[in-house]
Amino acid sequence: MKKILVLALSLVLAMLALAGCGGGGDSGSGGGDTIKIGVFEPASGDNGAGGKQETLGIQYANKMCPTVTIGDKEYNVELAIVDNESDNSKAVTAAQNLVSQNVSIVLGSYGSGVSIAAADVFADAGMPAIGVTCTNPQVTADCEQYFRICFLDPFQGTVLANYAWDSGCKKAYCLSKLGDDYSVGLVNYFVEAFKGLGGEVVEEQFPDKNSDFTSYVANAKNKGCDVFFAPVSTEAAALIIDQAEAQDLGMPILAGDTWDSNVITEAAKGKNVDITVTTFYQEGGNPEFDEGIKAWMEEDSTAMTNNGGNTDLAAVTAMGYDAYFVALEAMKAAGSTDPADILAALPALQVSGLVCGDVSFNETGDANKTEAFVKRCNTETGAWEFVKTQSAE
Amino acid sequence: MLQTWLPYILAGIAVGGQYALIAIGYTMVYGILRLINFAHGDVFMWSGLIMVYLITVLPLWVSVILVIIFAIVLGTTIEKVAYRPLRSAPRMSIMISAIGVSYLLQNFALYITGGLTKTYPEIGFLQKTIKIGSATTKMVTVITPVLTIVLVFLLVMLIKHTKIGMAMRAVSRDFETSSLMGIDINRVITVTFVIGCGLAAIGSVLYFSNYTGINPMSGAMPGLKAFVAAVFGGIGSVPGAVVGAFVIGICENLIKGAGWTTFSDAFTFVLLIVILMVKPTGLFGEKNIDKV
Numbered sequence: 001m002k003k004i005l006v007l008a009l010s011l012v013l014a015m016l017a018l019a020g021c022g023g024g025g026d027s028g029s030g031g032g033d034t035i036k037i038g039v040f041e042p043a044s045g046d047n048g049a050g051g052k053q054e055t056l057g058i059q060y061a062n063k064m065c066p067t068v069t070i071g072d073k074e075y076n077v078e079l080a081i082v083d084n085e086s087d088n089s090k091a092v093t094a095a096q097n098l099v100s101q102n103v104s105i106v107l108g109s110y111g112s113g114v115s116i117a118a119a120d121v122f123a124d125a126g127m128p129a130i131g132v133t134c135t136n137p138q139v140t141a142d143c144e145q146y147f148r149i150c151f152l153d154p155f156q157g158t159v160l161a162n163y164a165w166d167s168g169c170k171k172a173y174c175l176s177k178l179g180d181d182y183s184v185g186l187v188n189y190f191v192e193a194f195k196g197l198g199g200e201v202v203e204e205q206f207p208d209k210n211s212d213f214t215s216y217v218a219n220a221k222n223k224g225c226d227v228f229f230a231p232v233s234t235e236a237a238a239l240i241i242d243q244a245e246a247q248d249l250g251m252p253i254l255a256g257d258t259w260d261s262n263v264i265t266e267a268a269k270g271k272n273v274d275i276t277v278t279t280f281y282q283e284g285g286n287p288e289f290d291e292g293i294k295a296w297m298e299e300d301s302t303a304m305t306n307n308g309g310n311t312d313l314a315a316v317t318a319m320g321y322d323a324y325f326v327a328l329e330a331m332k333a334a335g336s337t338d339p340a341d342i343l344a345a346l347p348a349l350q351v352s353g354l355v356c357g358d359v360s361f362n363e364t365g366d367a368n369k370t371e372a373f374v375k376r377c378n379t380e381t382g383a384w385e386f387v388k389t390q391s392a393e
Numbered sequence: 394m395l396q397t398w399l400p401y402i403l404a405g406i407a408v409g410g411q412y413a414l415i416a417i418g419y420t421m422v423y424g425i426l427r428l429i430n431f432a433h434g435d436v437f438m439w440s441g442l443i444m445v446y447l448i449t450v451l452p453l454w455v456s457v458i459l460v461i462i463f464a465i466v467l468g469t470t471i472e473k474v475a476y477r478p479l480r481s482a483p484r485m486s487i488m489i490s491a492i493g494v495s496y497l498l499q500n501f502a503l504y505i506t507g508g509l510t511k512t513y514p515e516i517g518f519l520q521k522t523i524k525i526g527s528a529t530t531k532m533v534t535v536i537t538p539v540l541t542i543v544l545v546f547l548l549v550m551l552i553k554h555t556k557i558g559m560a561m562r563a564v565s566r567d568f569e570t571s572s573l574m575g576i577d578i579n580r581v582i583t584v585t586f587v588i589g590c591g592l593a594a595i596g597s598v599l600y601f602s603n604y605t606g607i608n609p610m611s612g613a614m615p616g617l618k619a620f621v622a623a624v625f626g627g628i629g630s631v632p633g634a635v636v637g638a639f640v641i642g643i644c645e646n647l648i649k650g651a652g653w654t655t656f657s658d659a660f661t662f663v664l665l666i667v668i669l670m671v672k673p674t675g676l677f678g679e680k681n682i683d684k685v
Contacts, residue, residue: 044508052509085508178655204654209614211604214404215649215657218528222397222650235510235606242605246522247400248529267512305507 035075035337037327038103045086046233047111049263050316052306054110054132057320060293068328071335084109088117095121104337107323112136113181119143128343132323133316136185140365147346147365149323156256157189158392159278159372164227171200173225175216177232178205186231186256213243231256238267245271262312269382278372281315281356282386289355322354400528401650407534409642410541414596415619416634418589424565424629425585431491432471434616435498436590440464440597441607448514461594468590469583502609510608513601520602533602545635557584621665627678
């Protein structure tokens with residue numbers, strides 16, 4: 001009896017394995033005029049929520065513009081989406097997966113750590129990659145293949161420090177996650193700039209998988225800080241907001257682009273907290289885009305779920321949308337679908353008419369951006385309100 | 394002085410109580426089966442997750458009760474499916490089976506939730522903000538230690554003064570002999586899992602009311618720390634696990650308060666190593682008498 005069961009089970013497994021191979025083979029051979037764009041984003045883990053929103057922008061762009069004319073030939077654009085699980089070790093496997101799928105160019109990722117981890121894989125394969133919202137300078141610094149369309153942390157850190165200083169804060173509490181390239185990096189630049197202005201800082205870090213932020217909030221209060229700077233993942237952010245309310249933090253919370261998400265507005269809604277962030281895009285900046293993508297999310301329930309259950313726009317979605325068109329323009333400029341040709345065409349590329357402003361690259365492959373949007377969370381309505389645009393000077 | 398440290402001590406006592414409720418599950422199962430039930434932290438995580446789904450359709454009290462029942466059913470099912478068939482196998486096999494169950498539960502949760510953090514529902518009176526001296530905190534911080542101590546007291550009474558409690562003590566002393574004496578081993582083990590998982594479910598309600606995000610990995614860290622607490626107090630001993638959990642919870646928060654935030658987790662695990670080296674049986678651990 002047992003033997004029969006074992007036999008049956010192994011048969012089922014073998015059939016599943018075969019079926020898997022069959023499926024893979026089909027999609028590879030289908031359609032001769034298809035060009036693949038790799039989407040290297042987290043769909044799970046710490047940055048899963050943000051990664052999904054960024055992917056959403058790319059998917060919407062692909063829906064709006066599913067074909068591209070390179071030379072005289074029209075190609076269908078297909079997205080190859082992989083999940084890097086917000087994990088630096090899994091990111092490498094995910095990147096290799098994209099390379100072996102023969103994509104022409106890669107977009108992503110949300111979260112700088114995974115991009116830095118995957119940079120070597122793209123470099124070895126000669127695969128051009130466009131970072132969408134990874135703001136750590138290291139992403140493009142040592143990698144010829146990595147470009148990006150967003151501003152950088154030295155810039156963002158300075159902007160945030162200026163903003164804090166201008167609003168009268170003298171002592172800042174800075175919280176980052178141990179071993180997380182994004183938050184550690186951004187905190188460093190913030191500290192540098194804030195000290196430069198004459199401010200004082202208290203720096204602390206929390207370990208991976210920590211969900212108890214009670215003591216951090218208490219520390220900020222006890223040390224007499226007057227701004228709480230925590231550019232951490234949205235998962236941790238929701239917990240911090242919760243504790244800030246529970247312990248009556250009594251100082252504004254400041255964060256970077258990651259916090260521009262409806263995860264934050266939902267966590268802060270109805271709570272006595274003051275949250276300000278810097279970001280890439282403000283809803284209303286391009287009404288046509290806003291309406292279009294919202295209508296799409298209304299129609300497509302999966303898209304709505306991936307956006308966190310409502311149609312509030314995140315800046316990363318707009319950035320994802322832009323990244324897709326930058327990729328298309330790069331292919332047109334290269335006149336080829338070969339990664340090497342696209343890579344050669346990228347440095348000189350100039351793209352205008354995008355949602356979050358024009359894109360051109362400097363010599364390290366970073367976008368020339370000089371301004372960030374400052375937004376503040378309205379805790380009554382649970383929506384972001386535009387404060388001002390702030391530059392680094 | 395106390396003014397400054399009060400918030401940390403309160404937070405430590407609260408999280409210590411929550412660790413204690415999980416640690417009891419580890420320590421009891423170890424006491425009886427000599428098995429470290431690695432899946433226990435994930436049963437805890439699943440209780441939290443189920444609560445998120447139940448609260449959308451059911452009133453609060455019904456959901457809390459259903460969550461406890463769910464955790465008990467999940468725990469006993471794990472025991473029946475993954476541990477019972479291996480009872481006579483070497484201890485290593487059953488431990489590997491436990492690790493397997495743990496990963497299965499985590500990945501199943503990943504599949505269900507899509508990997509995103511779910512927000513724990515608001516339980517009004519637990520999350521109410523209150524002021525104690527210089528500290529502002531949530532109601533749950535005060536309720537947790539009281540509830541924990543009451544539950545532990547009841548549990549100790551159960552172990553000391555009831556028939557099933559006596560059976561449990563007998564089984565933990567000598568597995569084979571007690572079965573020869575006519576004790577229904579399977580029943581004792583099931584009851585152990587029922588108690589352990591029920592307490593973990595109560596712990597999850599308290600823990601997630603305080604730290605409101607749940608993802609598939611949420612059970613891993615509290616589970617690990619509760620396990621350290623159980624070892625610290627002497628694995629197999631219920632009061633030991635509770636004392637250990639409070640020590641770990643309070644120390645962890647005091648260390649964060651002293652400014653060494655980076656090392657708060659390191660402390661927990663250094664403590665584990667030191668205990669294993671200096672006093673392997675833990676604070677209240679049973680003496681190991683070698684019989685020839």
